[in-house]
Every structure is written in C-alpha cells, then in structure tokens.
Amino acid sequence: xxxxxxxxxxxLWATIDPIGTLAIFASITGGLxxxxxxxxxxxxxxxxxxxxxxAVVIGQVLLTAMGIRLVSLQVAGGxxxxxxxxxxxxxxxxxxxxxxxxxxxxxxxxxxxxxxxxTPGALMAVIILTDNHVYPIQVQLATTGVxxxxxxxxxxxxxxxxxxxxxxxxxxxxxxxxxxxxxLAALSIELVMEALNxxxxxxxxxx
Numbered sequence: 001x002x003x004x005x006x007x008x009x010x011x012l013w014a015t016i017d018p019i020g021t022l023a024i025f026a027s028i029t030g031g032l033x034x035x036x037x038x039x040x041x042x043x044x045x046x047x048x049x050x051x052x053x054x055a056v057v058i059g060q061v062l063l064t065a066m067g068i069r070l071v072s073l074q075v076a077g078g079x080x081x082x083x084x085x086x087x088x089x090x091x092x093x094x095x096x097x098x099x100x101x102x103x104x105x106x107x108x109x110x111x112x113x114x115x116x117x118x119t120p121g122a123l124m125a126v127i128i129l130t131d132n133h134v135y136p137i138q139v140q141l142a143t144t145g146v147x148x149x150x151x152x153x154x155x156x157x158x159x160x161x162x163x164x165x166x167x168x169x170x171x172x173x174x175x176x177x178x179x180x181x182x183x184l185a186a187l188s189i190e191l192v193m194e195a196l197n198x199x200x201x202x203x204x205x206x207x
Contacts, residue, residue, distance in 0.1 A: 001139060007187070008129050008143050009150065014184035015081065015121040016048075016147075018154040019176045020088070024116050026161040028107055040108045041158035047113035049151050052126050056144055059127040070131055074195040077124035081188035084121050088181025117154060121184075128191065 025044075029037045063073060126147060130140040157164065168176075 001142070004139070005142055005146055009146050010183060011081075011125050011129065011187050012122065012147050012150045013153075014180050014187065015084070015119055015125045016117055016150050016154060017088075017119065017177075017180065018150065018157045019180060021112070021116045021154055022157040022161050022164060023177070025112060025158045028111075029161070037161075038159060040112070041155055043106070043108035044112035044117060044158070045151050045155040047109055048117035048154075049148065051114065051118040052122060052147060052151075053144065055123045055126050056130050056140070056147075059123070060130075060132050063127070070128065070133070071195045073124060074128050075192055077121070077128055078188045078190075078192035078195065080124065081121045081191065082185050084119070085181045085183075085185030085188060088184065089178050117151070 025037075025041065029040055032040065060070065063070065126143075129135075129143050132140075135143070
C-alpha cells in the first residue's frame, strides 16, 4: 500500500501541478493586495477540492452509467497525461486562456480552480486511482487523503508565490516544471502498460 500511495502522490502532484499553478497564480494576482491574494488562493483550492472529491465519489458511477469501462479511461487518461507531460517538458503553458473575463468573473474559479488545479488529467487520475473494483474503501480514503495533502501544498505554494519566485527565479521554476513533466510522461506510460496488461505479457514471454 505504501508503494501505491507514493505512486499516487507522484501522479497527483504532476497532474495537479502545484509548481505550474504557482507560476499562474503569481502572474495573475500581481495587482492584488496580500489579503486578496490569500482569499483567492483559499477559494481556488476549496473549489478544486470539491471538484476532485466529487470525481472520487461519483466519477466512476457516471462512467458506468455511460457504459465506459475504466480500462478505456485509463488508456485515454494515460495518453492525455503523456501529452500534458510533453507540454510541461517543452514549455507549452497548460493554461493559455486570457484571465480577463466578463464583469464579476472570479479568477479563483477560472483559470485557477479549473483548469489549473483541477486539471482534466487530475480528474482522470483520481477516478483511476480510486477504482471501486480494484481498491477497498480504506485505500480509496488514503488516496483521497494524499490528494488533499497535494492540494494543501498547492495552497501553501500560492501563499508564498512572490517569495518562491524571487528565491528560485524564473529559470529555477522552469527547471522544476520540466522535471515534473518528465516524471508525468513516465508515469503515464505506466498507466497505459498496466491497463493493457503489457507487464503480464512481458513476464509470460520471458518464462
């Protein structure tokens, strides 16, 4: 179980991407007061947390109702996570939409909560990592706890956005994003290979 939780933490860290969220948060809240930045960070994490917990609770039920097998989602999710990893490695922003919206638009909802924190990859990851047919409720709760810890880390990063960027610089931030992108790409391949039982086929062929 420990190995699974470590892998879950790496996948959730890479898909929620606290480093990327930190960079986005720092860039779009530069004109806010410190108190306003704290409120925005808190709301963004709470909104994203509700979305991700909702995916854990009812995500698989919705898939079943739509006739989508989890293995199909796992393969699709692995491919999408791989593409996200490539974007991170090659420096393509995960969020390119303009932050200026309609009057009353709350940046804590868009682009921070969605799609910066609760990314499509994160939504797929939490559903796959809490598969009702594979993992007992205790393991699902543990994975949910890991997810909440990653969200807490994201919140703390956003609170310290100005100081962290000043400390590591833009180059340091870019390096961290690319390293996480490489890990995400590797982990996404693992998801696809597990879904297609490639590991079992390799073991069989070598025996």
